[in-house]
Amino acid sequence: MVDVADKLAYFQAITGLEDPDLCTEILQAHGWDLELAISSFTSSTQPSASSTVSDSDPPDSRARTDSASASGPITAPAPGLAWRLVTLPISVISGSLGLISGAVGLGLWAAGGVLSYSLGMIGLDSGQGGESSAGLVSVSAAASEAMDFVAAFEREYGTRGPNFVGEGFMDALQRSRNAFKLLFVYLHSPDHPDSPVFCERTLCSEALAPFVNENFVAWGGSIRASEGFKMSNSLKASRFPFCAVVMPATNQRIALLQQVEGPKSPEEMLTILQRVLEESAPVLVAARLDAEERRNNMRLREEQDAAYRAALEADQAREHQRREEQERLEREAAEAERKRKEEEEARERAAREAAEKEAARARMRQEKALSLGDEPEKGPNVTQVLVRFPTGERKERRFHSTAPIQAVYDYVDSLGCLEVENYNLVSNFPRVTYGTEKRSLTLKEAGLHPQASLFVELN
Secondary structure, X not given: OHHHXXXXXXXXXXXXXXXXXXXXXXXXXXXXXXXXXXXXXXXHOOOOOOOOOOOOOOHHHHHHHHHHHHHOOOOOOOOOOOOOOOOOOHXXXXXXXXXXXXXXXXXXXXXXXXXXXXXXXXXXXOOHHHOOOOOOOOHHHHHHHHHHHHHHHHHHHOOOOOOEOOOOHHHHHHHHHHHOOEEEEEEEOOOOOOHHHHHHHHXXXXXXXXXXXXXXXXXXXXXXXXXXXXXXXXXOOOXXXXXXXXXXXXXXXXXXXXXXXXXXXXXXXXXXXXXXXXXXXXXXXXXXXXXXXXXXXXXXXXXXXXXXXXXXXXXXXXXXXXXXXXXXXXXXXXXXXXXXXXXXHHHHHHHHHHHHHHHHHHHHHXXXXXXXXXXXXXXXXXXXXXXXXXXXXXXXXXXXXXXXXXXXXXXXXXXXXXXXXXXXXXXXXXXXXXXXXXXXXXXXXXXXXXXXXXXXXXX
């Protein structure tokens, strides 16, 4: 980091440039090779015999160059990309689209060998008397001016020329960036005597117009209009017709790749534009590849996010299903436990009731056995009674002949041989059922004395 700061300070001291962002961009464009950056800067700022004139040229030199260009073509070395570095005064920058506050971000396109310069995109220089620059042109006004220029150009020269976009300069610059193309700029001076011939024979030529349409985004503006006038000031156009090739750079700047001032033939323009296109091709290809990589990365991230969301939803669905299954099993277990407890309670209750019933029957048998008293001895007033049970078992006992038939029932109950309470005692010959209405009869009255044979009939 210290080495970078030292290089930046040394470059500023040698070149006299005060803008640290601009110096950083120049050094980055030359791979932080200090010697190469200084050599490129000093060579690019030297006055040349080209028809394009540096701002540092004195007025008499500029005049000589213009007149020489008018007298005939001058062969000059082919300039590289960003052949001239132009820095605008602070009044122009402060009147531009917020270049200081960073209102407009163009991003980074310019790479190796491309130098950019601060440009008050559509801002005016300070007026006379030190007045501040004019207000910004609104987007709608800039687009309206661009559409007016396109309509006027087509009325005057037809539709054979470049396809100038009907939108403001910033929108056109953004369009070129999105299309990975350079921006071809034409500033039209309606009062200049060379403008009609240049438009008719050069811009609308069958050789140049299709080439521009295929390889560039074209933007044009009249210097009579607000934005066209501001662009001519920003680009420091000194002769007309004026053309330039620019591309987005960084820190609210554009890279000036080529500017052409004065009339040119279609062949000369085509040669210049072809050279610029060839020299800028690596930058455009790199930008396109970088954008494609970003799109691929974005698509990959979207696919990964979609896969993650799908996996998350699947996990959530499985977790929901697992919870539902667990809740179902818990409900079933709780229901089974409830039933088990109910059945256990029912069994306990039944066992308790059975025990209570058996105890009651035992008490009843005991009470009835006690109520019978002792079995009498044989005698004339004693009746011998034989009782047969459904199981084939037989029981025999003696009763007093005056004992009621109910006593025989009590005897049967006291034995505990029956599991039922509802039964009747029945005699065979003759068949007589000794039901409830006959239980009060004595054995003698019922004709069962001196002996009787009865069997138990279950109801």
